[in-house]
Amino acid sequence: MEGLLIHAVLRELEKELPALNLGLAFPDEGTAAILLKGRSGRIFNLVLHYRPPSPSLVLEEATLLGEPKTPFQRQLSARVKGPLVEARQLKLDRVVFFRFAGEKGFVDTPPSVLVLEATGRNANLLLLDEAGTILGVDRVITKEVNRYRELRPGLPYTPPPPYEKLDPRTLKxxxxxxxxxxxxxxxxxxxxxxxxxxxxxxxxxxxxxxxxxxxxxxxxxxxxxxxxxxxxxxxxxxLSEELRKRWAEEEKEALRRPLLEALEREKRTLLARLSDYHKALERLEEAGRLRAMADLLLARLKEVPKGAERVRLTGFDGKPMEIPLDPALSPQENAKKLYERARRLEELSERALELIPKTEAKIAALEKEEERLKEADLEELLALTRRPKEEREARLGLRYTSPSGFSVLVGRNAKENDLLTRLAHSEDLWFHAQGVPGSHVILKAEGKNPPLEDLLFAARLAAYHSKARGEAQVPVDYTRKKHVWRPRKAAPGQVLYTGAKTLFVEGTLPKAEGEE
Incomplete structure (x- = not known):
């Protein structure tokens, strides 16, 4: 419910204040109805819908019934007594304070304040004493959920963060x-x-x-x-007919634009990956040269001077071949190092041969989807925009399957890094290459302890999708997602974390069971 709509309801309510409180009813677990008799003699209900996703504040003439259904509602029934003497809105925000005077009796009931926070998915209802201390709350909010403020009994009430906007009632x-x-x-x-x-x-x-x-x-x-x-x-x-048509066209364009931008981002990622695969194929010839050097070294061990940085040997075809060496290693160790480099290049080439046609097919499918979106009507665009949350999240980030079958998600940019980390389960494992820009990687463990091969798999993805790609030893930190947080005013994707362990892995793409 928006601030001006709340303001209009309060403006109508203020005409009846102070209003006699005739009692509370609770039609359901997220609704409180306070039966009031205004100073004009009018009898009506002040109805507070205080649970997400659509909180609201309305005045109703109809009779509403219902006994308390939760401990908090029982507390409201016992503590909200006496006439309603004030209804005050915080600026034009969706936060409203209702002050009740309390009542005298065999046991006096002191004054109290109801606070309705009609703030969408963060909606809540609180009961305060006159000093502003929280007596009860429908949804307890802890520091783990909201670092700005806690909402639980015994603490002073803190309203939502302040903001600066123009007041439409006074602006010029x-x-x-x-x-x-x-x-x-x-x-x-x-x-x-x-x-x-x-x-x-x-x-x-x-x-x-x-x-x-x-x-x-x-x-x-x-x-x-x-x-x-x-x-x-x-x-x-x-709307007039002309304006209705303009709205429809502009609404179509507004819906189409982010969908096309998302497809274009995905296409750019796939094209970059395709370029990497083609480069890996081009290096297959280099792998052959490295093997030839290693073979020649082992065949001419006695001709290699100790501590040399390079050696020139006669090849098996009678032509000279110059071989770079690591002077700290023996000829056999240098040959082993050359074989390992050749093997890595060959593995990458084999992987590239397998993935090139799949990647080209994905790019073609994206281009076909782009053409379809450009011709889509309003109804189809609305349907695409309103896909279930699970389906929308499934497109978020690159997705892999670890050796043991765990899902692994990789952010492709700062915004996806931020979303992946915020949406992850608190007990998922979060990975990031140490000290360099790179992707956030989420291993969907949800409290389980994956085996080492899965940890290494996720760590290699974090190393590969970072500025350390291709390096032989990349330190990768990992910790539970609950130990990762974004500081106030930090840019999307910028986080701090604690309790991390470090794995050292190659900055190469691991062989994945599945990739989307």
Whole structure:
């Protein structure tokens, strides 16, 4: 529920204050209805829907019934007594304070304050004493969940973080000038109490669309519509036929753009990977040269001077061959090192041969999907945008399967790193190459202790998807996700962590059971 809508409800309620409290009812576990008799003699219910995802505050004339269903509701029934003397909104935020005077009796009931936080998925209802100490709360919030504030009995109440926006009740037309040249929808960032729903109503009243870049004339129309919205924020304005068509076209474009951008990012990742695979194939010839050098070294051991940095030997075809050496190693050890390098190059080439056609097929499928999106109608675009959360998350990051069958997710950019880490289970394992920029890697352990081969698999993915790619010894830190956090004001993907252990692995792509 948006701030201006709450303001309108409170404006109507204030006409009846102080209001006699006739008792509480609880229609369900997330709703409290306070039956009030206003100073005009009107009897009505103040109904608080206080659980996610759609909290609200309404005044209803209908009779609502229901006994307390939770311990918190029983506490409300016992402690919220006496007339309602004040209803106050925090700025135009979705936080409202209801102060009850308490009542005298055989056992006096002291004054109390109900706090409704109608903040979407973070909605809550709290009971405070006059000093602001929390007596009860529907949903306890701990430091592990919210580092800014805790909400639990015995602590002083802390409201949500402060913010700076323009108050639509007092702003002047020139205060809206930062919106010049920007789409009307940007008003939700500038003006308090206006969310997406009221922004769309504002656009209707101004005869514009949410995507319309504002000029001087548009700014005047928005200012006038905003003032009317303050007086009456009800959602009822109809669209003209012309405006309806413009809305539909702009809405299609607004829905299509992020979908196409996501496909383009995925395509760029696949093209970069395809380029790496082709480079690996090109190095197959180098693997043959390395093997030839190693064979020649073992055949001419007596001709290799001790501590030499390179040696020139006659090859099996009678032509001279120059071989670089590590002076700290013996000829046999140098040959072994050359064989290992050749083997790695051959493995990468074999892997590339297997993955090139799969990657090309994925790129072709993405290009086909791009063409389909460009022709999609509004209904189809809405359906794609409203896919179930699980399906949307399935496209997040690169996905691999570890040797033991655990899912492993790899972020492809800072935003995906941030989302993968925030969405991970607290007991999943988080990996990152030590001291260099790179991907966040999540091993979906969910509290289990994967074997070492799975840890090494995830660590190699973190090394490969970092600036240390290709190095022989890359330190990779790993810890439980619950020990990883993003500091305040840090950019997406920037984190701090504790309790980490370190694995040393090659910065090469491990052979995966599955990759998406």
């Amino acid at each position: 037309e020139e205060d809206l000038r930062p919106l010049l040249g920007k789409p009307l929808k940007e008003i939700v960032r500038l003006v308090d109490g206006v969310g997406l729903e009221l922004m769309r109503e504002l656009a209707r009243r101004a005869g514009l669309t949410p995507e319309t870049p504002l000029d001087e004339e548009g700014l005047k129309r928005v200012y006038g519509a905003l003032k009317s919205l303050v007086e009456d924020p009800s959602l009822r304005t109809a």
